[in-house]
Amino acid sequence: MTAFWSLSVATFKGFFRDKQSVFFAIVFPLMFLVLFGGVLDFETSRLELVEVGDVALVEELPPPAQDAFEEAFEVTSTDDLDEALTQVAEGDVDAAIEMRGDTFVAHYSQADQVKAAMTQGTLRAFVDAANVAASGEPPRFAFRAERVEDESLDAIQFVTPGLLGWAIAMSAAFGAAATLQGWRESKLLRRLRLSPASTGQIVAARIGVAVIIALVQMAIFVGLATVAFGMQLTGYWWMAVPLIVAGTLSFMALGLLAGALAKSAEGAVNLANFFVLPMAFLSGSFFPLDGAPEWLRTISLAMPLRHLNDAMSDVMVRGLGPSATVLTFVILLGFAVVVTAVAARLFRWDAD
Amino acid sequence: MSAAIEVHGLTKTYGDLTAVDDITFSVGQGEFFGILGPNGAGKTTTLEMIEGLRQPDAGRVRLLGENPWPRNASLLPRIGVQLQASSFFERLTAREQIRTFAALYGVPAVRADAWLGRVGLEDKAGTRTEKLSGGQKQRLAIASALVHDPEVVFLDEPTAALDPQARRNLWDLLGTLNESGRTVVLTTHYMDEAEALCDRVAIVDHGRLLELDTPSALVRGLDADVRIYVDAALLDVDEAAAIPQVSAAERDGDSTVVRTKAPSVVLAALAERQVLEGLQVKAATLEDVFLTRTGREYRA
Numbered sequence: 001m002t003a004f005w006s007l008s009v010a011t012f013k014g015f016f017r018d019k020q021s022v023f024f025a026i027v028f029p030l031m032f033l034v035l036f037g038g039v040l041d042f043e044t045s046r047l048e049l050v051e052v053g054d055v056a057l058v059e060e061l062p063p064p065a066q067d068a069f070e071e072a073f074e075v076t077s078t079d080d081l082d083e084a085l086t087q088v089a090e091g092d093v094d095a096a097i098e099m100r101g102d103t104f105v106a107h108y109s110q111a112d113q114v115k116a117a118m119t120q121g122t123l124r125a126f127v128d129a130a131n132v133a134a135s136g137e138p139p140r141f142a143f144r145a146e147r148v149e150d151e152s153l154d155a156i157q158f159v160t161p162g163l164l165g166w167a168i169a170m171s172a173a174f175g176a177a178a179t180l181q182g183w184r185e186s187k188l189l190r191r192l193r194l195s196p197a198s199t200g201q202i203v204a205a206r207i208g209v210a211v212i213i214a215l216v217q218m219a220i221f222v223g224l225a226t227v228a229f230g231m232q233l234t235g236y237w238w239m240a241v242p243l244i245v246a247g248t249l250s251f252m253a254l255g256l257l258a259g260a261l262a263k264s265a266e267g268a269v270n271l272a273n274f275f276v277l278p279m280a281f282l283s284g285s286f287f288p289l290d291g292a293p294e295w296l297r298t299i300s301l302a303m304p305l306r307h308l309n310d311a312m313s314d315v316m317v318r319g320l321g322p323s324a325t326v327l328t329f330v331i332l333l334g335f336a337v338v339v340t341a342v343a344a345r346l347f348r349w350d351a352d
Numbered sequence: 353m354s355a356a357i358e359v360h361g362l363t364k365t366y367g368d369l370t371a372v373d374d375i376t377f378s379v380g381q382g383e384f385f386g387i388l389g390p391n392g393a394g395k396t397t398t399l400e401m402i403e404g405l406r407q408p409d410a411g412r413v414r415l416l417g418e419n420p421w422p423r424n425a426s427l428l429p430r431i432g433v434q435l436q437a438s439s440f441f442e443r444l445t446a447r448e449q450i451r452t453f454a455a456l457y458g459v460p461a462v463r464a465d466a467w468l469g470r471v472g473l474e475d476k477a478g479t480r481t482e483k484l485s486g487g488q489k490q491r492l493a494i495a496s497a498l499v500h501d502p503e504v505v506f507l508d509e510p511t512a513a514l515d516p517q518a519r520r521n522l523w524d525l526l527g528t529l530n531e532s533g534r535t536v537v538l539t540t541h542y543m544d545e546a547e548a549l550c551d552r553v554a555i556v557d558h559g560r561l562l563e564l565d566t567p568s569a570l571v572r573g574l575d576a577d578v579r580i581y582v583d584a585a586l587l588d589v590d591e592a593a594a595i596p597q598v599s600a601a602e603r604d605g606d607s608t609v610v611r612t613k614a615p616s617v618v619l620a621a622l623a624e625r626q627v628l629e630g631l632q633v634k635a636a637t638l639e640d641v642f643l644t645r646t647g648r649e650y651r652a
């Protein structure tokens with residue numbers, strides 16, 4: 001066996017025998033995927049209405065429209081208008097509806113503008129449908145709504161690339177930090193330096209293992225998201241593979257920096273966490289950045305994970321092609337080179 | 353026979369501290385060479401400069417005729433190193449560890465496995481290194497240092513932190529390492545270990561080389577007294593002091609300690625008095641060498 005191969009095998013076994021590493025690299029992020037993609041998605045997809053008294057309009061809808069209404073809204077009832085308005089104001093429900101004579105009144109809050117627009121628009125459609133039904137004439141024009149994104153509003157489409165990016169960042173950075181610091185403490189680093197294996201072979205073996213771990217993460221994430229949660233991949237999804245390789249290099253560089261700065265293996269992993277967790281928040285791994293203030297979004301552009309997340313979404317769910325990712329590669333690889341150079345300058349052979 | 357290692361004026365400083373101070377010695381091929389000194393004496397630093405892990409601030413190192421610094425790739429397959437007991441890959445079994453080290457040197461797995469047998473670890477081949485005892489880890493580290501059959505092997509305190517029994521057991525293995533003409537350099541802070549294993553011993557303290565010779569020559573050169581311990585109930589200090597050739601006598605617990613440079617004469621006199629019951633004779637040791645040279649008791 002060559003030095004490269006045997007070092008790769010040794011590192012690989014070391015990783016997969018470490019239950020804690022495997023948990024944090026795979027199981028822990030998957031829990032978030034299930035939570036965001038599976039459970040939360042369910043609850044947020046329907047608009048919630050509270051019906052005050054009897055709302056004749058809903059009852060007079062033609063049967064197909066009534067089915068559609070029930071599908072679109074989750075309806076609760078009350079007789080107390082004030083209570084209903086409080087619920088709207090506090091965001092417990094999206095709107096309260098009542099009849100004032102022949103006028104259908106919807107109370108909504110502008111706090112969530114998107115929801116407000118959706119509620120208004122949808123209710124207006126039902127009012128129109130009720131009017132047509134009341135006129136006794138058959139409708140002249142049929143209407144069917146079709147989403148441009150083709151079901152892609154499902155949360156799973158958007159959380160999968162972001163959570164995958166976070167998982168990859170975590171295991172690549174922690175792995176590099178822990179290896180560097182652990183091998184330094186045990187003097188294995190010096191021991192290897194006194195073997196004929198070249199630095200290139202040692203580094204390549206470690207990178208190879210990190211890339212394989214990242215691709216295993218991708219396979220598990222994408223597999224679970226498509227099979228269990230109905231995620232739909234678009235044409236160039238496989239471009240995520242080279243993106244992940246480039247991202248892994250960036251995050252390993254961060255881990256090396258943490259390992260070079262820290263004084264103990266534990267400290268190295270904590271420092272890597274200190275880099276990765278805020279980066280994951282700022283890069284939209286947990287929730288989209290659309291609502292974030294402009295300055296925060298500008299800061300996030302300094303994070304390699306932000307670029308990886310965006311590019312992975314582009315190719316995996318937004319249907320964009322390889323040309324959309326060129327700049328991402330430049331940024332990720334550039335980040336890896338610069339940060340590795342800094343880590344190399346700070347590098348010490350000894351733990352003390 | 354040419355020297356395996358030549359060190360001249362070797363010096364290393366860390367800030368104000370001179371960790372290694374102008375050390376000069378050479379080690380012959382096939383020799384079992386010991387570097388003996390208390391903790392912090394500069395043993396590891398000396399070893400690491402010879403191995404090529406550290407750059408000397410002054411002085412010259414020749415290892416197998418070559419300069420080990422900076423990293424000298426042609427030397428590396430010819431030397432073996434054991435740096436410390438825990439220099440292993442995480443979560444690998446003993447067999448996986450030694451096979452990995454073997455592969456770094458292009459040595460086939462069967463030869464690695466044979467080394468496990470030689471150091472008595474075949475039962476533990478499937479055990480993760482984290483679960484091995486201190487002595488077993490040291491055996492594995494030594495086997496890993498020797499797996500490519502190097503000409504010179506460096507062992508840095510291989511018996512440190514072992515209990516006395518495990519230490520003695522390891523001596524049996526260590527004693528065989530230079531059988532095939534291999535040069536062995538061992539550091540230790542145990543006097544008895546240096547005496548038992550080494551052909552020659554360099555005694556270092558505060559970075560300086562105090563003495564360098566065979567253990568027996570060092571002790572002989574001391575011209576120190578032999579101490580004879582006699583039951584105090586049989587012989588008191590005054591009686592002892594009156595025996596010819598006795599240089600001093602003193603009380604130590606239940607014993608009267610008789611010091612002499614002519615033990616055979618004194619022993620004959622003691623036999624005449626029929627006080628040999630429970631008698632003990634202690635020759636000078638390297639500890640006495642250290643005491644004489646530094647004025648301090650040797651404390652590891």
Ligand SMILES: Nc1ncnc2c1ncn2[C@@H]1O[C@H](COP(=O)(O)OP(=O)(O)O)[C@@H](O)[C@H]1O
Nearest residue numbers: 350366371389390391392393394395396397398
């Ligand atoms: N990297 C270092 N930086 C600063 N001081 C060091 C370093 N390495 C060793 N020393 C100091 O040099 C002296 C000799 O250390 P060392 O060679 O490890 O001694 P030994 O191996 O005999 O116990 C000690 O006082 C130690 O504290």
Ligand SMILES: [Mg+2]
Nearest residue numbers: 395396397509
């Ligand atoms: Mg030492």
